[in-house]
Amino acid sequence: MNEIFAVAGVVIKELYRRKDFYVLFILTVVICLIMASVNIYNDNEIIRYIKDLCLLLIWISSLVIAITTTARQIPAEREQRTLLPLLAKPLSRTQLILGKFLGCWLVCGLVLVCFYTFFGALAASREHAWPLLNYFQAAFLHWVMLGVVIALTLLGSLVFAAPSSNATICFVFVAAILCVGRYLDMVALSLAEPFRSILLAVYFAIPHLEIPFGMRNLIVHDWPLIGWNFIGLDALYMLAYAAVFLLATCLVFRRKAVN
Amino acid sequence: MPTILAIQNLRVEFPTRDRRQPVKVAVKNLTLSVNAGEVFGFLGPNGAGKTTTMNVMLGFNNATSGDILLFGTSVRQPIARQRIGYLPEMTYYYKFLTAEELLHFYARLFRIPRAEAERRIDVALKLVELDHARKRLIKTYSKGMQQRVGLAQALINNPDLLILDEPTSGLDPLGRMKVRQIIQRLKEEGKTVFFSSHEMGEVETICDRVAILHEGELRAEGRVSDLIAKHQCNLEQIFLRVIGYQN
Numbered sequence: 001m002n003e004i005f006a007v008a009g010v011v012i013k014e015l016y017r018r019k020d021f022y023v024l025f026i027l028t029v030v031i032c033l034i035m036a037s038v039n040i041y042n043d044n045e046i047i048r049y050i051k052d053l054c055l056l057l058i059w060i061s062s063l064v065i066a067i068t069t070t071a072r073q074i075p076a077e078r079e080q081r082t083l084l085p086l087l088a089k090p091l092s093r094t095q096l097i098l099g100k101f102l103g104c105w106l107v108c109g110l111v112l113v114c115f116y117t118f119f120g121a122l123a124a125s126r127e128h129a130w131p132l133l134n135y136f137q138a139a140f141l142h143w144v145m146l147g148v149v150i151a152l153t154l155l156g157s158l159v160f161a162a163p164s165s166n167a168t169i170c171f172v173f174v175a176a177i178l179c180v181g182r183y184l185d186m187v188a189l190s191l192a193e194p195f196r197s198i199l200l201a202v203y204f205a206i207p208h209l210e211i212p213f214g215m216r217n218l219i220v221h222d223w224p225l226i227g228w229n230f231i232g233l234d235a236l237y238m239l240a241y242a243a244v245f246l247l248a249t250c251l252v253f254r255r256k257a258v259n
Numbered sequence: 260m261p262t263i264l265a266i267q268n269l270r271v272e273f274p275t276r277d278r279r280q281p282v283k284v285a286v287k288n289l290t291l292s293v294n295a296g297e298v299f300g301f302l303g304p305n306g307a308g309k310t311t312t313m314n315v316m317l318g319f320n321n322a323t324s325g326d327i328l329l330f331g332t333s334v335r336q337p338i339a340r341q342r343i344g345y346l347p348e349m350t351y352y353y354k355f356l357t358a359e360e361l362l363h364f365y366a367r368l369f370r371i372p373r374a375e376a377e378r379r380i381d382v383a384l385k386l387v388e389l390d391h392a393r394k395r396l397i398k399t400y401s402k403g404m405q406q407r408v409g410l411a412q413a414l415i416n417n418p419d420l421l422i423l424d425e426p427t428s429g430l431d432p433l434g435r436m437k438v439r440q441i442i443q444r445l446k447e448e449g450k451t452v453f454f455s456s457h458e459m460g461e462v463e464t465i466c467d468r469v470a471i472l473h474e475g476e477l478r479a480e481g482r483v484s485d486l487i488a489k490h491q492c493n494l495e496q497i498f499l500r501v502i503g504y505q506n
Contacts, residue, residue, distance in 0.1 A: 002367060002370055005367075006368055009364070009367075010356070010364055013355060013356065013360070014353070018355065081347055081348075081349065081350040081351065082350060082351070082353060084317075084345070084347040084350065085346070085347060085350060085409070085412055085413070087317070087318070087319060088317045088318075088319075088340060088343065088347075088422075089369065089416075090337050090338065090340050090341050090368065091337075258319045
């Protein structure tokens, strides 16, 4: 575990010394503050739209940070040749992958803490309420979902040649799941065989990341808390996908020539 | 003197996309040994198989047949890497870290306790003359300084065997001299150094023994003084003769 934490520590240092996060955070803050400062049509309910927009920006920013940070990890190690001295140490390839995963995941956790704190402050300034448990449920599932995205991107970084192509493919894939993932089964039922079976197979094979995405509604519309057993089951479901992607990454990396 | 590194009938083949020649043989039945306290020069023209041999030595590539033993343990075991230091050719270390942070990171991978790591970092940075720049980000370092920080990382575990892949390549004369001086000091400390180089002058000055590889085959091996006495010329001329270059 010591080796895994050492690798993760370097990933975290990289994030706070690069500008990506600061740029996205400041952009989100500026857009949301401008939106919150105008009182359109004297509508007091406008805060819901502001909250919705703010959460959408948080989702986009967190996905951009998760995917871009992860996509460059292994390719940068290969390109700069730092992979060679690293693997010449008593560090296995599996430990390196797990370290990279953990680092990126913790980075995303820190990013979400900053974003959701800002969101809470913005919402509290208008609603004078601080539903901490609702925020925690949404942020927690969001973070676990990013674990799946990070594991998927790590796998992609070994399969695709360029980090940019990997980042684009992962972003499109995740966005497609978030937007249309839940409707695939219904579309499948309207198709003839064999397309119906193929689409149903795709529906059951892809990780359904739309559940945490839907948690936005919980805090936008001030809905009551969701049962913790449901939160736990969804977290387990996503962690299982993250584990499968990580296992595949380790298997691919074991066979890969590093020089 | 005990044998620290033993290469036994090493053969490395790579698949190619050429149907007429589906396999490229990078190293052909190489057998060598390096003893404790020796500075061993591993020579050969570009594409001779030096880096491939080093890559197998470090577990980056697998051998098609044969084996390499480090301290009597097969290189396939990660424990074999516990006592070696490795400096690859032309590496750019993490730009966003300082030299001190970089060395702390590598020390953690060796599970060196923090207090001991601090002491070793001090020693390594003083040895490579980077003590004054230890808090600076590596991205601000010159090429020579980056190479020296690479040497410092290779020394962090106080290794018994140092493997250096063209440690002076791309450096200016001053940078080359500094790296050479460091290798000399390591030699005086009794470290075993295995290094590849194209600089015949420095190999002649530093090395006790050399091996010359050409097209994956071992063409010559022995003590530098013995080779010079046998061929009656300097190491560069011996090298050119061995690889079949006719002037």
